[in-house]
Amino acid sequence: MYETNYHKAGSTAEAGDLISKSDDAKILGGGQTLLPTMKQRLAAPSDLVDVTGIPELQGISESGGGVSIGAATTHSEVASSDLVKQKLPGLAALASGIGDPAVRHMGTIGGSVANNDPAADYPAALVALGASVVTNKRELGAEDFFTGLFETALDEDEIVVSVNFPGAAASAYSKYPNPASRYAMAGVFVAKSSDGSVKVAVTGAGQDGVFRMGEMETALGGNWSPDAVAGIAPAADGLLSDLHGSAAYRSNLVTVMAKRAVAAAS
């Protein structure tokens, strides 16, 4: 790791100030992605501005039939929240399957969405549930927020404050983990809203990060059952291919995970 200066911000304004005053500052959440990257000397921010102590970024609350989750909330807090388990069981289950206990106790939802790793779990939930990301500057719909591989609509000094999830009639997530890293090789989040409309979002498999499976959404809109998606697979040519799984295999996994997610949500 290269030398860096650590600051703990007490407010988003203070954080913004610290960022603007330093050469090359980075926002620090739970540090579960940023610190390993720095340890490998792949990132060398001059300053780290820790946002996890900012009051606005804390807590899980009910809002408009759904839940609002502060950006500094850890994966383990989401996984064990009674409110989340009751309103959005798929989201609680997703959080309980991120990384390992150490990662879940440090990593935050804000850090995860800001990072937009193509193999991260949360992006699938945000897109399928139609969540919005609240920053210190604006509020953005999930599909506008995630713009590509490790890319989001965030400005350099923009801070994720919370994520607002609307309620859902049914939700579930099914993930096929990479055997080594245990990130998603294919993760499918299915959500049915109270008006019966369905969204299916896929993470881990797409070359541009999270994407929706329109064909599955239509099929499930007419028939909310695993069989409805059993014959539907994304075209392999838009999918990731690596040591652990070819695009063709990931395409198969998307179908299988979708079936399992629908079964779990039924």
Added chain:
Amino acid sequence: MAVEGIGARALRKEDKRFITGKGQYTDDMVMPGMGFAAFVRSPHAHAKVTSIDSTAALTMPGVDAVLTGDQLVGDGIGNLICGWMIHSKDGSPMNMGGWRALEPEIVRHVGQAVAVVIADTQAQARDAADAVEVEYEELPAVVDSVAALQPGAPQLHPEAAGNLIFDWEIGDEAAVNDAFEKAAHVTRMEISNNRLVPNPMEPRAALASYNDAEEHHTLYTTSQNPHVARLVLSAFYAVAPEHKLRVIAPDVGGGFGSKIYIYPEEMVCLWASKRVGRPVKWVSDRTEAFLTDAHGRDHKSEAELALDADNKIIGFRVKTVANIGAYMSLFSSAVPTYLYATLLSGQYDIPAIHANVKTVYTNTTPVDAYRGAGRPEATYLVERMMETTAREIGLSPAEFRRKNFVRSFPHQTPVIMCYDAGDYDATLDAAMKAADYDGIAARKAEAASRGKLRGIGMSCYIEACGIAPSAAVGSLGAGVGLWESAEVRVNPVGTVEVLTGSHSHGQGHETTFAQLICERFGLDSDSVAIVHGDTDKVQFGMGTYGSRSGAVGMSAIVKALDKVEAKAKKIAAHLMEASEGDIQIEGGELKVAGTDKKLNFSEVALAAYTAHNLPEGMEPGLKEGAFYDPTNFTFPSGTYICEVEVDPETGTTEIVSFVAADDFGKVINPMIVEGQVHGGLVQGIGQALLENAAYDENGQLLTASYMDYTMPRADDVPSFNLSTHETLCPGNPLGMKGCGEAGAIGSPPAVINAITDAIGNNALTMPAAAEKVWSLYQSGSKEAAE
């Protein structure tokens, strides 16, 4: 406290310090004024080093020196060597290329060191290492062993034309050819053994210092064999004279073979500490460990098994190409030869075996012994062949094996080894019973009703431990003898220190070795201390690998104990005016049989040291040493049965049950033996299901971190069902065989035999990654549908 002797489940004495974080590892050692080393490493798999410019690095804060290969060679530091000479079948000696600890001319694998920076802090050293400007002229690389043998392949070393190090054979080729001519059935397979990265929890580390007034060096290092390190560093590499070099291997966090060898980095620290005049510390990071710790396995083989009409094996022919990597590591030549092909007879009576092994240089990290070393490769080959042959001829895998078991001992195989004792039916019976082998059909049907494919596979392994009779290995090319030494020091107050040349890096020697002393003298284990890992304390030793610490290291202790016991009895007899033959040792006391006369062990010890009243002519003191040289290898054996369920939709394998029935000879501490088996099984299952060191065609290691290299985790393995079945080894005083590697040796074929049974397709290679299993099942089930 009851005496915890042989057979007791004594809790590990060393665990208190490990569990409370009080272990003292090399990185915990601090010396005044020490600097830190950081290595400048090649990003290319094969390249000419055209220039090294340290100007910028030398001006950076805290930087003391930047040293290169030219300086190392200029100081007369020798090449790294392989210490086991193998001759090709035409009689020519192996073609060993030069290996310099810092390479001045041509780098041959990614991660090879070309320079080292010494600075005040680790961070400064790393920063400056990044600032050393090295220019390379890239050369074409080759990573696959078979491709490296093809005409026109990139040439690594001038000494090894066509990258061939040796073309070696064992066995009687003509007899095997005859057998194949007569054969009623022949099974043929291509079998590969995947390359593994050892991954001990503690990475390698070194702290070297030089006292110029005494002209004396000290090296703390993560070694499984500090005396061998000292010998090699002094006699071959000329870094320091043997009597002026103290090597200390303090607590060491796992080795699995990878800490046997002498590596460039430790050697450079030793050299640099003298050159820069300050202690130098280096601690490998995990990426460096992936790139530079000796890898394991990497064989490609063709095998053919010939049967007569009665399904008895009459001949076995094996051709193997072994990838040795870019350089020949210390024992690399022995692994694919005498540690491998000598085990190709398995548990079976095979009249004719012939094996040909070609060993090849490639632009990859050097390969050497890794837990099991050659025996896992042999066992995988033999046991995949046995299961496959049984399937081809329509016999049950157990029945086919039984038909061919060795049942009379000693048994001379056609490949050097002479098996001394064993009962292969006993372990097969026990494993089949524990696994309910015969009930598999019902379990398959039940799994099918849940949409799962269930399969069962077995492996009847044999391995050779207790390395090794010195004269025998000497005649086969070993550069050292493989005996062990021990010294038993009874202190005047009756406590006992045992100095051993074995080295514990996870094996629990401080507990098990003490059990021998407790058993012998009736002492409690708190009165016994085991001393190891320091060349200034222990006179000499060959270290720990090849499951030799029990069969060889403890045998040396037993020999020393015999001498101590004899002397103690003489003193007791003298003091109690009895005859020596009437003295019995019981519960910490020396008693005169048939009387109530007795002396405490500590009273006898004190008498030995006060020397006021010793038998005429006896030297004072109670301290004896012994060297033990084994007369044969030992042959642990057993049967492993694995049962799996495969998810046909994803190809994921779940191990639902795993049974291990082992014969380790005499067991000193069953709890520690179980721990060794658990660890070995997890490593073997890791090899079969998860682990693989993968290179791209340019020689970049694709699996250079835990993001891509899959280490087995607790939830990847089931709860194991273990048992031991003892036939005593006749070759050593305790009857021990060894248990440190069996799990890793015996388990991979059991796992693959089970998965291939489940999916009905035998073309599976290790690791059985989900995609591979899925596509094999898909292709198999499509064929069936057509």
